[in-house]
Amino acid sequence: MSVTAAKGFTAAGIAAGIKENGNPDLALVVNNGPRLAAAGVFTSNRVKAAPVLWSEQVLKGGEVSAVVLNSGGANACTGPQGFQDTHATAEKAADVLGLNAAQVAVCSTGLIGVLLPMDKLLPGIGTAAAQLTEHGGEKAAIAIKTTDTVHKTSVVTKDGWSVGGMAKGAGMLAPGLATMLVVITTDADLDSAVLDRALRDATRVTFDRVDSDGCMSTNDTVLLLASGASGITPGEGEFAEAVRAVCDDLGQQLIRDAEGASKDIKVEVINAATEADAVEVGRSIARNNLLKCAIHGEDPNWGRVLSAIGTTAAAFEPDRLNVAINGVWVCKGGGVGEDRELVDMRFREVHIVADLAAGDETATIWTNDLTADYVHENSAYSS
Amino acid sequence: MSVTAAKGFTAAGIAAGIKENGNPDLALVVNNGPRLAAAGVFTSNRVKAAPVLWSEQVLKGGEVSAVVLNSGGANACTGPQGFQDTHATAEKAADVLGLNAAQVAVCSTGLIGVLLPMDKLLPGIGTAAAQLTEHGGEKAAIAIKTTDTVHKTSVVTKDGWSVGGMAKGAGMLAPGLATMLVVITTDADLDSAVLDRALRDATRVTFDRVDSDGCMSTNDTVLLLASGASGITPGEGEFAEAVRAVCDDLGQQLIRDAEGASKDIKVEVINAATEADAVEVGRSIARNNLLKCAIHGEDPNWGRVLSAIGTTAAAFEPDRLNVAINGVWVCKGGGVGEDRELVDMRFREVHIVADLAAGDETATIWTNDLTADYVHENSAYSS
Numbered sequence: 118m119s120v121t122a123a124k125g126f127t128a129a130g131i132a133a134g135i136k137e138n139g140n141p142d143l144a145l146v147v148n149n150g151p152r153l154a155a156a157g158v159f160t161s162n163r164v165k166a167a168p169v170l171w172s173e174q175v176l177k178g179g180e181v182s183a184v185v186l187n188s189g190g191a192n193a194c195t196g197p198q199g200f201q202d203t204h205a206t207a208e209k210a211a212d213v214l215g216l217n218a219a220q221v222a223v224c225s226t227g228l229i230g231v232l233l234p235m236d237k238l239l240p241g242i243g244t245a246a247a248q249l250t251e252h253g254g255e256k257a258a259i260a261i262k263t264t265d266t267v268h269k270t271s272v273v274t275k276d277g278w279s280v281g282g283m284a285k286g287a288g289m290l291a292p293g294l295a296t297m298l299v300v301i302t303t304d305a306d307l308d309s310a311v312l313d314r315a316l317r318d319a320t321r322v323t324f325d326r327v328d329s330d331g332c333m334s335t336n337d338t339v340l341l342l343a344s345g346a347s348g349i350t351p352g353e354g355e356f357a358e359a360v361r362a363v364c365d366d367l368g369q370q371l372i373r374d375a376e377g378a379s380k381d382i383k384v385e386v387i388n389a390a391t392e393a394d395a396v397e398v399g400r401s402i403a404r405n406n407l408l409k410c411a412i413h414g415e416d417p418n419w420g421r422v423l424s425a426i427g428t429t430a431a432a433f434e435p436d437r438l439n440v441a442i443n444g445v446w447v448c449k450g451g452g453v454g455e456d457r458e459l460v461d462m463r464f465r466e467v468h469i470v471a472d473l474a475a476g477d478e479t480a481t482i483w484t485n486d487l488t489a490d491y492v493h494e495n496s497a498y499s500s
Numbered sequence: 501m502s503v504t505a506a507k508g509f510t511a512a513g514i515a516a517g518i519k520e521n522g523n524p525d526l527a528l529v530v531n532n533g534p535r536l537a538a539a540g541v542f543t544s545n546r547v548k549a550a551p552v553l554w555s556e557q558v559l560k561g562g563e564v565s566a567v568v569l570n571s572g573g574a575n576a577c578t579g580p581q582g583f584q585d586t587h588a589t590a591e592k593a594a595d596v597l598g599l600n601a602a603q604v605a606v607c608s609t610g611l612i613g614v615l616l617p618m619d620k621l622l623p624g625i626g627t628a629a630a631q632l633t634e635h636g637g638e639k640a641a642i643a644i645k646t647t648d649t650v651h652k653t654s655v656v657t658k659d660g661w662s663v664g665g666m667a668k669g670a671g672m673l674a675p676g677l678a679t680m681l682v683v684i685t686t687d688a689d690l691d692s693a694v695l696d697r698a699l700r701d702a703t704r705v706t707f708d709r710v711d712s713d714g715c716m717s718t719n720d721t722v723l724l725l726a727s728g729a730s731g732i733t734p735g736e737g738e739f740a741e742a743v744r745a746v747c748d749d750l751g752q753q754l755i756r757d758a759e760g761a762s763k764d765i766k767v768e769v770i771n772a773a774t775e776a777d778a779v780e781v782g783r784s785i786a787r788n789n790l791l792k793c794a795i796h797g798e799d800p801n802w803g804r805v806l807s808a809i810g811t812t813a814a815a816f817e818p819d820r821l822n823v824a825i826n827g828v829w830v831c832k833g834g835g836v837g838e839d840r841e842l843v844d845m846r847f848r849e850v851h852i853v854a855d856l857a858a859g860d861e862t863a864t865i866w867t868n869d870l871t872a873d874y875v876h877e878n879s880a881y882s883s
Binding site: 162163164165191193194195196198199228229230231232330331332333334335404405406407410411413414416418419420421423424425426427428429433435436438448450451452453487488489491492493494495496 | 545546547548574576577578579581582611612613614615713714715716717718787788789790793794796797799801802803804806807808809810811812816818819821831833834835836870871872874875876877878879
């Protein structure tokens with residue numbers, strides 16, 4: 118049910134002709150209220166796409182009445198014309214829907230450095246608006262796919278209110294790290310400050326820790342919209358937990374659909390002096406190409422884990438490091454541990470535990486292996 | 501002529517049986533003086549192999565009489581036993597050659613986390629010592645190969661003195677960044693302080709800027725030994741230039757032999773506010789897996805260059821960035837520039853220029869593309 122699981126929202130997904138192959142490429146999500154509260158988290162890349170620059174401004178107002186999303190083009194590195202195109206997109210949606218353009222967020226995804234075919238996109242908004250329904254969440258989720266093999270949705274239903282969402286992303290996988298567009302909706306009756314706290318708390322430990330290939334996108338956007346249509350105001354803790362559950366579920370779906378991956382790798386760093394240390398070490402391990410190749414080859418190459426830990430500034434002593442792969446402590450005290458032949462790596466899920474023996478903080482980063490298919494998909498993507 | 505081009509050095513390379521396939525795996529380089537001056541640069545990885553910990557101590561004395569190098573095993577993450585093995589290696593060489601073990605450097609390369617077969621290595625030192633000659637540099641260079649497809653040597657001959665060297669490395673490519681062992685020798689009559697300055701100046705802009713896959717090794721070692729046998733003391737500037745030329749040549753050979761690579765990529769960052777900015781941006785571009793895949797696919801995907809620049813803290817304005825690929829300015833002012841169809845990417849050499857328009861500093865990083873062959877070599881390496 119995606120973004121239309123929560124009451125007060127309608128959505129649509131259509132093929133506007135932005136993609137040359139005729140696949141769906143334009144989605145519309147509308148908040149019919151009574152509230153229009155919203156929060157957003159955006160890529161920390163300093164080269165930001167035009168829709169990110171626009172939507173950041175929209176979100177400063179704390180209210181979003183509609184989101185226009187397109188696949189088939191990122192509208193990044195497109196200069197003043199790109200920004201004008203985003204502005205025109207918001208104006209067109211506002212015009213068709215009778216809204217204020219300053220409350221219309223815009224998200225784009227696809228190739229960088231190409232102008233969007235506005236002659237197709239603008240009429241498409243009218244077509245999509247005519248198809249808005251309370252059951253359109255699925256179609257919207259489909260229309261934002263790029264190299265995604267499946268569309269991604271998640272819903273948490275609570276007592277009289279719910280949180281639901283959709284995501285696209287399959288590479289450059291966090292606001293910070295994924296080519297990721299996410300829209301989450303709720304009918305809980307909450308203001309934008311509560312939404313903002315819940316969203317930042319959730320993304321910090323979910324999307325921000327999904328790191329498929331270490332490449333940060335220019336377009337990452339995660340939006341949370343509240344209609345208040347349920348008339349219920351849940352406790353902030355309970356609400357934050359539901360948002361986090363949806364973000365966690367969508368993040369896991371991104372990892373499972375990462376371009377060319379054959380393994381989903383959970384990198385758990387334990388006994389770190391600080392959470393920041395744990396995250397730094399986890400990312401260093403998750404980004405080590407040699408280790409990612411070894412995992413692809415079902416080789417429990419713990420030496421590459423230690424080599425990756427050694428490049429960080431985290432607190433640790435080399436001769437106190439322990440590493441487990443799929444439950445087998447193959448490295449103990451910085452040296453050879455249990456027999457590596459005991460490690461079973463036949464399955465898609467791989468679990469690496471890095472014990473820094475330096476404190477009691479922990480963090481988990483999710484990543485993928487590095488495969489010939491990843492190389493193929495990403496060398497052929499724009500050709 | 502490798503490490504024996506300079507007068508005063510002998511070398512040997514033999515098959516000691518450390519490698520199961522019977523290939524050469526043990527090299528010996530001996531400085532017969534009259535001087536024993538030396539300098540060294542080591543990996544900045546905090547997880548250092550036993551031979552690195554040992555050789556760092558040896559180099560503190562400023563004198564090296566011999567270097568024992570083995571392939572077939574890195575002796576990293578091998579605990580107290582690993583360190584004892586390195587110590588025993590130096591003692592054996594000292595014993596056989598009539599030297600002081602505290603002046604014998606040791607270098608190892610190969611798999612991490614496996615103890616060396618000392619029952620083969622120690623007798624091998626005796627065998628190698630018996631074969632030491634003034635023409636042994638080539639054999640020594642061959643004996644330190646791991647996944648290298650060719651052995652790497654370089655010589656600069658000046659008026660009455662010379663600098664020559666050998667290198668191994670084909671992945672995890674800088675002292676800091678390459679699985680790289682390098683021994684450089686000279687018969688110039690210079691003390692260890694001059695050697696140290698020349699070596700650091702050279703590695704900073706050569707090996708440290710070779711970044712094949714962003715993975716920093718536990719074993720990287722670059723040694724510079726001076727015999728003084730020419731009786732000539734060149735000017736420090738002239739000497740530094742010769743050392744730099746050898747390091748530059750060997751570094752380029754490493755890049756050309758990088759595991760599975762099909763393209764050698766020169767990333768030149770110009771008009772940066774500081775050299776540190778230029779290096780940071782160059783590394784970020786050189787480590788972007790998506791860009792490296794695009795280059796492999798001969799796709800001049802400048803959007804991925806901008807995306808990589810955007811992840812850095814360097815001084816720049818997104819809408820003033822310019823990018824040229826093989827001479828075509830495909831990105832101007834942060835947006836679309838000259839026609840990307842004009843870019844000819846058929847050849848192995850690819851030249852990316854990133855213009856930050858923020859100052860007048862520059863730096864060049866050398867890297868490779870990311871290929872299915874890289875994945876294959878590194879997923880199968882230890883199996």
